[in-house]
Amino acid sequence: MSRTHTVMQVAVRWLLLFHSRGQSKFTPEELDRWKAWSAVDAHFCEFCRAEALWRKLLLVEMPPRPTDTNVASEESDAATRLRRSLPG
Numbered sequence: 001m002s003r004t005h006t007v008m009q010v011a012v013r014w015l016l017l018f019h020s021r022g023q024s025k026f027t028p029e030e031l032d033r034w035k036a037w038s039a040v041d042a043h044f045c046e047f048c049r050a051e052a053l054w055r056k057l058l059l060v061e062m063p064p065r066p067t068d069t070n071v072a073s074e075e076s077d078a079a080t081r082l083r084r085s086l087p088g
Contacts, residue, residue, distance in 0.1 A: 007043055015054060
């Protein structure tokens with residue numbers, strides 16, 4: 001990993017590797033790099049923060065993809081609310 005990356009950026013890269021491949025599929029070199037990198041308390045702390053955020057994001061419901069129908073409905077709802085809020 002490049003020295004130009006922040007600790008959090010490197011932590012996120014490790015996190016993505018874990019979630020995409022799993023530790024059991026790491027090469028011996030990757031395992032050695034992971035052990036060395038995560039042995040630094042500040043590094044492992046950032047990895048844990050990234051993992052916690054990952055878990056929170058999994059709880060967020062993905063919005064539906066926009067369609068002409070639901071976009072038109074939302075525009076109509078917004079126009080209706082605006083008209084109701086105007087005086088007279």
